[in-house]
Amino acid sequence: MANGGPEIEQLIQLMARLPGLGPRSARRAVLHMIKKKDGLMIPLSRAMERAVEAVTICKVCGNVDTRSPCAICADPRRGESGLLIVVEDVADLWALERAGVGAARYHVLGGVLSPLDGIGPDDLSIDALIARAPEYSEIVLAVNATVEGQTTAHYVTDRLAGSGLKVTRLAHGVPVGGELDYLDEGTLSQALKARTEI
Amino acid sequence: MANGGPEIEQLIQLMARLPGLGPRSARRAVLHMIKKKDGLMIPLSRAMERAVEAVTICKVCGNVDTRSPCAICADPRRGESGLLIVVEDVADLWALERAGVGAARYHVLGGVLSPLDGIGPDDLSIDALIARAPEYSEIVLAVNATVEGQTTAHYVTDRLAGSGLKVTRLAHGVPVGGELDYLDEGTLSQALKARTEI
Numbered sequence: 253m254a255n256g257g258p259e260i261e262q263l264i265q266l267m268a269r270l271p272g273l274g275p276r277s278a279r280r281a282v283l284h285m286i287k288k289k290d291g292l293m294i295p296l297s298r299a300m301e302r303a304v305e306a307v308t309i310c311k312v313c314g315n316v317d318t319r320s321p322c323a324i325c326a327d328p329r330r331g332e333s334g335l336l337i338v339v340e341d342v343a344d345l346w347a348l349e350r351a352g353v354g355a356a357r358y359h360v361l362g363g364v365l366s367p368l369d370g371i372g373p374d375d376l377s378i379d380a381l382i383a384r385a386p387e388y389s390e391i392v393l394a395v396n397a398t399v400e401g402q403t404t405a406h407y408v409t410d411r412l413a414g415s416g417l418k419v420t421r422l423a424h425g426v427p428v429g430g431e432l433d434y435l436d437e438g439t440l441s442q443a444l445k446a447r448t449e450i
Numbered sequence: 451m452a453n454g455g456p457e458i459e460q461l462i463q464l465m466a467r468l469p470g471l472g473p474r475s476a477r478r479a480v481l482h483m484i485k486k487k488d489g490l491m492i493p494l495s496r497a498m499e500r501a502v503e504a505v506t507i508c509k510v511c512g513n514v515d516t517r518s519p520c521a522i523c524a525d526p527r528r529g530e531s532g533l534l535i536v537v538e539d540v541a542d543l544w545a546l547e548r549a550g551v552g553a554a555r556y557h558v559l560g561g562v563l564s565p566l567d568g569i570g571p572d573d574l575s576i577d578a579l580i581a582r583a584p585e586y587s588e589i590v591l592a593v594n595a596t597v598e599g600q601t602t603a604h605y606v607t608d609r610l611a612g613s614g615l616k617v618t619r620l621a622h623g624v625p626v627g628g629e630l631d632y633l634d635e636g637t638l639s640q641a642l643k644a645r646t647e648i
Contacts, residue, residue: 256544257516259504263497269490270479272471281468283541286505286514292467297502299461300495306457307484316484318455343481346454 260286312384314360314377316342330357334389338381338408340364340396348394356392359384364400365407373407382411390418397424458484510582512558512575514540528555532587536579536606538562538594546592554590557582562598563605571605580609588616595622 260282268278285293309315310322317323324330335356339345345358361376373379385391393408395401409419424442426435435443458480466476483491507513508520515521522528533554537543543556559574571577583589591606593599607617622640624633633641 256514256520256540257504259497259501259516260514263494263501266490266494266497271482272475272479277470279544280541281470282501283514283539284469286501286540289502289505292464293498294502296461296464297495297498299457299464300491300498303457303461303480303484304487304492304495306455307487316454316458316481318457322454341481342454342484343478346477 313358314342314362315345315358324357330355331387335392336385336388336390337392337394339394340401340404344394344396357388361395361404364395364398364404366400376404378408378411381408385412385417386415388417390420393419393421395421511556512540512560513543513556522555528553529585533590534583534586534588535590535592537592538599538602542592542594555586559593559602562593562596562602564598574602576606576609579606583610583615584613586615588618591617591619593619 264275264278264282267273267281268275270278273281285296306318307316308318308320310317310320310325312321312325315322315324319326333355336359337345337348337353337356338359338361339348340361340363342360345360348358359377359381361378361381363371363376365371365373365376391408391412393405395405405421412419423446424439425446426432426439426443432440462473462476462480465471465479466473468476471479483494504516505514506516506518508515508518508523510519510523513520513522517524531553534557535543535546535551535554536557536559537546538559538561540558543558546556557575557579559576559579561569561574563569563571563574589606589610591603593603603619610617621644622637623644624630624637624641630638
């Protein structure tokens with residue numbers, strides 16, 4: 253009753269489960285939708301319905317797409333470079349694609365090793381990575397620069413040790429547009445160590 | 451392509467138009483949905499579809515409900531008190547209902563007077579309020595304590611002047627649980643003026 257009928261109440265409760273939204277902001281979002289019913293709520297409802305039907309997870313790399321193998325895995329030009337970029341999450345894959353990484357394929361681990369949270373190697377897509385890695389010439393471990401990310405990178409490197417594959421990681425350094433004054437000591441010291449000639 | 455197909459891209463763009471979400475958080479929300487397809491995305495899609503079909507605006511008071519007149523306007527016990535609470539927005543109505551205001555009816559203005567934004571009396575549901583006000587014995591102006599809100603309250607009071615109706619506003623004072631030290635001078639001075647005997 254309070255929030256105008258069970259349909260609206262249920263919609264608010266489901267919206268509140270999205271990351272970044274709480275009960276209050278979900279209520280605001282739903283009210284905004286209702287006010288812009290034709291312009292926003294109906295298109296959003298249809299887009300969600302279409303996405304539910306279309307979306308699938310790529311069986312090869314773990315990417316989210318409307319087909320499996322995904323557009324990246326199905327593109328033969330992507331394989332020519334021999335570059336396989338290993339990421340924690342689909343969001344990281346999207347971020348690299350937005351950065352225009354170019355010809356490369358990806359492998360989504362689906363998380364990082366985290367003994368405290370009970371996440372071991374079997375919970376991640378590591379066996380599948382080891383199995384497909386020999387098809388490529390270089391494996392780039394593009395995991396987050398966190399403790400768990402680096403632990404995962406070490407573990408994957410160990411598993412790939414005997415394969416003769418080149419294993420690399422992303423460069424550490426000063427973010428483009430970043431001010432030195434605001435950077436942490438770890439990043440600055442890494443950036444100095446890895447200095448390049450102009 | 452970048453974000454896994456046009457269906458996903460479109461869903462992200464529409465989600466980004468909700469208040470409190472930007473392009474980045476919309477992407478996060480959509481990825482979260484896709485990962486929890488059965489538990490969240492499908493129920494959310496259905497809830498949205500149901501809400502699109504069910505939701506309507508009450509022709510009497512402007513509330514959002516699944517029928518018009520809304521449940522509040524249709525409930526005869528709500529009318530007995532003779533109390534009509536005037537609010538700016540449906541969100542305020544919901545807030546008052548959550549506060550357990552009890553037997554009262556509402557009137558949603560749909561905004562506040564704001565000459566700078568070109569919002570005049572004809573853009574709000576003021577004529578409808580004047581028309582239905584005589585059915586009630588007391589009109590509570592529960593508008594926000596902002597300049598625009600108070601301007602609107604003054605205007606509505608002027609329009610109701612000759613009707614002989616009792617027009618009231620919400621009390622100003624110390625919020626329950628609030629610390630005096632953090633309150634602004636205006637609120638404190640109002641709270642002192644309106645002090646009550648224990």
